Each structure stands twice: as structure tokens, then as C-alpha cells.
Amino acid sequence: MKQVSKSLLPLLIIGSLFFFMGCGNDTATTDNSNAEPSVEEATDSTVEVQSITTEKLQEKIDDDQWIIVDTRINDAYNGWALEGVTRGGHIKGAVDFSANWIRFEVENQDQLLQEALKEKGITPDKNVVLYDANGEDAALVADYLMQQGIENLYTYDVKEWAMNEELPMESYPNHHLLVPASWVHELIENDNNGNPYKIFEVSWGEISEDYLNGHIPGAVHINTDDVEEGPIWNRLSDEALETFAENYGITIDTTVVLYGSDSTAAFRVATILKYMGAEDVRVLNGGFAAWENSGYDIELEDREKEPVESFGATVPVNKDYIIDLPEAKTILADQEGSKLVDIRSWDEYIGTTSGYSYIEGKGRPAGAVWGYDLDVYRNMDNTMRNPSEIKSMWYEWGITPEQNLSFFCGTGWRAAEVLIYAEVMGLENISLFDGGWNEWQDDSNNPIELGEPN
Template structure:
């Protein structure tokens, strides 16, 4: 009887041990995105570096960078050893889930579809801050996605043998944190300026709140009607002096409308300012990052000399004669139209002060500016931009000159092309406004017979 009791006790001990072991090893959900291999992350299971290496590039797998756009482009953020993204990854920033837009859900659905982030695939979501991957995983799980995996890119970036990609000139587009650090450090004593750019002597948006130390630039300071081309070299130099800008001044531009800031940025690069930066995503990126704003109206602080002859980079902006040369060189050069489809085919001029409709004969449609932006107005994935161009036989080895109506939309695309590292690129300043004003310039309307 005693032996039976011993056996029964031993059996109960073993049974209890099995229960405890099973409960501890069960695949439960955890809030720790930095989980070690074998744990799970929110709605996603952790995946090892070796497993990721084995599956990246397969048709039934998609790797998604969930960090902010700047990290994908090339910035080293959140302690990552190397900037940029895992080679072969696409992007879907968790920040996009917080964008205020009445059509957000519809837009997010389209983005997921366009990027191949579909429920039938195995989806690896990676971040570096312990939050982004979980947020996107939970969102996708709520939509019925099941095959979700989480990964911390710090491990990948720490191994120099594993491929990562950055845009050659990613530093032209800066995150809000970079501007905040610039201001806090006073650029280590080197000259710098921060400007809010918009049209008008008085900017209501500037007065409501702006980045500390920022000065307002009215776009009328750099362009004038009726064509709205850039001003003369002498006038532009005076503009720079009035605003305290020299060729060696680190110049940061932003606005609620990134096109206005891009317009001035392109002109400054044309003039010869060596270090021109744009806040990626515009003023909302600063506000969403939680940084302080001020309402003090900061005055312009003039300087006496610009430091070089204007323009120091004359080929960055071209005029009508060069635009005609580009159109004539059909094999190696393309005049790329950055207007809406309706403007391109001549359904509308797009402007109340432009009467002509159509496009310069031989120009190709490069898509409207909104097709170059993510839902939070940051720069779109460069691979997707290149794919858009391929539809129209626009390739990155050609000489590309971008134009729109008066230079704003095309200026932003030119900067993105510059960020991507493209060579032999320019802005056709006069654009459709100038081209359509002369009846001698050949014009096409309707859908083109071939691309």
C-alpha cells in the first residue's frame, strides 16, 4: 500500500511538472517587440536573422520596414548601426496609421495592395524602437492577416555582410529630430538658418506656430510673374543676402506645403548654396514628433556677401531653349511632365491664369506630384517612383528635365530624383506657363499614341 502511495505521488509530481512546462513554453502573445527568438510580438511571431535571410526575395514572402520614412531612406535612427533599409524590403510606416485623413482606410488598403502586403503572404515586419512593428502587426491582424513575423533591424544592421540600401543623397531630406538637434547644438557654431516657406508677405500658418528660430520666406522673393520664372541672378543674390544665406550656410526649409519649400530649395542649389535641406513630410512632421513650436515673428538677419558667383550650378535649372534641345534629343533626353493627367492630355490648363491646354510635343507624363508622396506627404519609395517612370519609358540613365505649370511641383520631384542619386537632372523653370504662351511652340493634346 505504501508503494502504491509513493507511485501515485510520483505520478502527480510528473503530471504537475508537465503542466507547468507546457504552460511556460506555450506560444503566448507578449508586448515586447524586442523579444528573443522563439517569443512572439503582439500579433506577430519573432523570426530569426537566419530565417529572414532564407526567405527574403521569395514570392510568398514580403519584408516591410515599419519605421518612419527617414530611416528607410538612409538615416541612422534609434541606435541602428547602419542607416537605410534591408535590401529587398518595402515600406509601410506605422506612422501612416495615425495620419488624419477622411479617406485614410481606403488609401491604406490601396497602399497595402500596391506593395504586395496581402494576407496570402508571409509578412515580416521590422523596426528598431520596439513599437512600430507591433502597431502594424496589430492593425494587419485586425484585418484578418495571420502569417505575421516581427524582427528588430538592429541585428541585421550590426552585421556588415548583410545588405542594406540607402539613397545616395538621403541627407537632403531630414527628419524632425535632425532639425531639433541642429537647433540645440547651434550647428556646432557653424552658420545655419531655418525657414518656413509659403506664398505671401504674411503667413497665417507661420504666425499660428513655427519651428523655433524659423524665419518666413515669401516665394515672391525668388520668382515673379507673369511666367513665374526665377528672378535674375542679381535679384536672387540680393534675396540670399537679405535672408542671411551664404554659399556655406546650412539652410533648412519647410512648410505645410512641401512644394513651396522645394521651389526655394531648388533655386538655392542652383545659386550655389552647398547644404540645402528639406524637412521630410513638412511642418506636420515636426508637430507629430512632439517638438515645441513658437509664435514669435523672427526677423531676417542680412549678410554682406554670398560667397560665390550666382548661379554656381547653372545646369540645375534650364530655360526654354534648353527644353527644346531636350525634346529634340529623343534618344537620350526626356522632358518629364509633372502635372495631373487631365492637364497632360489637355482637358484643363490647371490654372485660372493659364489659358493654353495640352503639353509640349514629345514630352512624357511623369505623374502628378501626389503620386510621389506617401500618405503622410513624405517621399515615396524610390523603387516605386522608378516603376512609375518605366510605364512611360522614362529611365534613370537618361537626361531628365522636370516641368509642371510654374515650377513648384516639378521642383519637388527634382529634389527626390537628386535624393535618389540621379545624374544629369534639371528643372525646366518656365514649364507649361511659358511654353503655352508662345503659339510657335508645338503642342499635343489627348492621350499619346505611344509612350
């Protein structure tokens, strides 16, 4: 029977436990009673390590005794040209271990960081090159690694590598869909160069406590009830979605930035807007915490919606971006070229629980493959996980990028986030099965499987 790969169990643990808590005085404390040094201890000192030249790095980049580590924020790794770097993305072959994972405390942080080091192959027997663009990130990670007994360390300024067009760098084709806080700040500062834009905090309910406690300046709250309805919680009718857009002042050519304290709601609305035909939809990578921890201003003013007369197109423009039950069954019938990918927990997938208080049925659509729960798609700061690691998870279940992939979960929120990540990676034949498990189990004629697959 198909089991969870032992090599991925630590990742599942990491993904399930990581919870971003910020860096203020109210953050969790670390138990210092064990023999391992704490993150706090690791960051109290400054470690000086030798730098490496571009020429030397070129010689060692394919040497399996050397590992290249990008210590910058996730956005830079994905493809954004930040902090004076002339080319966005990362040195080809580099793994990511962001300094932010050390800066911002989380529960069980020491243990989880050490698990991450093992998964990425950052071990004491390797020569480790840590690179950044600001002279701070690599030093912080070097300090932490020295405390973990990893001493063969070198630092490098990636700006030098980026200036030489002949040296290989990798960025993800649609990294622009996930934006750093700095990009949102610049959007506000330059008023999007006079072009229309909107910023929305997205969560369920008419009143959002998160929004009222402070939000990005100019942001308006979106209630997810304005784009979906029960009991299945599918998207609203196309006509109703046009009305939603008009009420919130969204046109087909409006730049739309979505975020939340929990990003799943933002991704849910993002997929619906893209289905509708909105041409420039972005999600703040890492959610509101990314904005707060960048030190940007927040406001308390309750901003009102500013309606427009017309969305500017007949919905849906991108009809195949979201599919329904008949299309999901067609995908299941094509087991070689297509996959219906379940983005729920293992217990939901095998039918131990439905995962929802209002969903009675347990199990999975017969023939659906497990794509792992959402938690393992996120880094500890709730940014997008390294796509190479995502693909490795998929390969365990026969999921490959060239297939026709449709992602689903219970009601479309978790799967929406993975759909956007897949698009960031450059996958093309992808969609969201909107009704997901809730719609499938609602009809007793739909075949269901329970237990671990053979």
C-alpha cells in the same frame, strides 16, 4: 493610344486623396458602419506575434512567399540611421509600410491603407516580416494587419541586421537632402556645432498665417515672391537672387533648412538655392506636420531676417540645375537620350484643362512625356514615396534614370519637388525646366500636343 496603367490607377487614387491631418482631437473620424475593421479598432488592442531570427530571415529574404516590411518612418527607410541603428537605410528588398500611416488619421484612411497593402504585395497568403528599431512600430502595424485578416506575421529588430556589415542594406545616395524632424531638432539644440545655419518656413505672401500660428523655433518666413516673379513666374535674375540670399542671411556655406505646411514652396526655393550654389540645402521630409507630430516645441515669435554682406559666390554656380526654354527644346529634340517630363495632372497633360486660372493655353509641349502628378510621389504623411515605385511609374512612359531628365509643371513648384526626389535617388543628369507649361504656351510658335499620345 497610351493609357494610364491599370496597375497604377489605385496609386493615382491614393495620391490624390491622401491629406495629412495630424493626430489631435480635431482629426477626421472613420465610418464604422461597413464590415471592414477601422484603423481605430485595429489600434485599440495589442497583438503578440512571434519574432524571427536573423538566420531565419536570411533564409527567407529571397522567397517569394515571404515579404519584408519596414514599419519605421520614411527617413529611416531612405537612409538615416535612427533609433540606435548602426547603418541607415532598409533591408535590401524590403517594402515600406510606416506605422505613422496608421497613427495619423486621413480621409478614407481604411480604404486607402488597404489599397496600399495590395500595391506593396502585403496579402494574407504571404508570410510577413515586420521590422522596426523601437519595438513599437512593428507591433502597431501587426495589430492593423491582423484586423485585415493577415495573420502569418513575424517581427524583427533591424538593429541586429544593421550590426552585421555583410548583410545587405540599401539607402539612397542623397537621402541627406530630406531631413527628419529629429535632425532639425538636434541642429537647433547643438547650434549646428557653431557653424552657420538658417531655418525658413516657405510660402507665398508677405504674411504667412501658418507661420504666425506657430513655427519651428528660430525659423524665418520666406515669401516666394522674393525668388520669382510673374507673369511667367520664372526665377528672378541672378543678381536679384544674390540680393535675396544676402537679405535673408544666406551664404554659400550656410546650412539651410526649408519647410512649410505645404512643402511645394519649400522645394521651389530649395531648387533655386541649389542653382545659385548653396552647398547645404535641406528640406524637412513631411513638412511642418512632421515637426508637430514629433512633439517638438513651436514658437509664435515673428523672427526678423538677419542680412549678410555677401552670398560668397557669383550666381549661378550650378547653372545646369535649372534650364530655360532653349535648353528644353534641345532636350525634346533628343528623344532617345533625354526626356522632358511633365509633372502635372493627366487632365493638364492631355489638355482638358490648363490647371491655372491665369494660364490660357491647354495641352503639353510636343514630345513631352507624362511623369504623373505630384500627389503620387508622396506617401500619406507627405513624405517621399518609395523610389522603386517611382521608377516603376516612370518606366510606364519610357523614363529611365540614365537619361537626361528635365522636369516641369505649370510654373515650377510641383516639378521642383520631384527634381529633389530624383536627386535623393542618385540621378545625376537632371534639371528643372523653370518656365514650364506657362512659358511654353505663352509663345504660339511653340508646338503643342493635345489629347492622349499615340
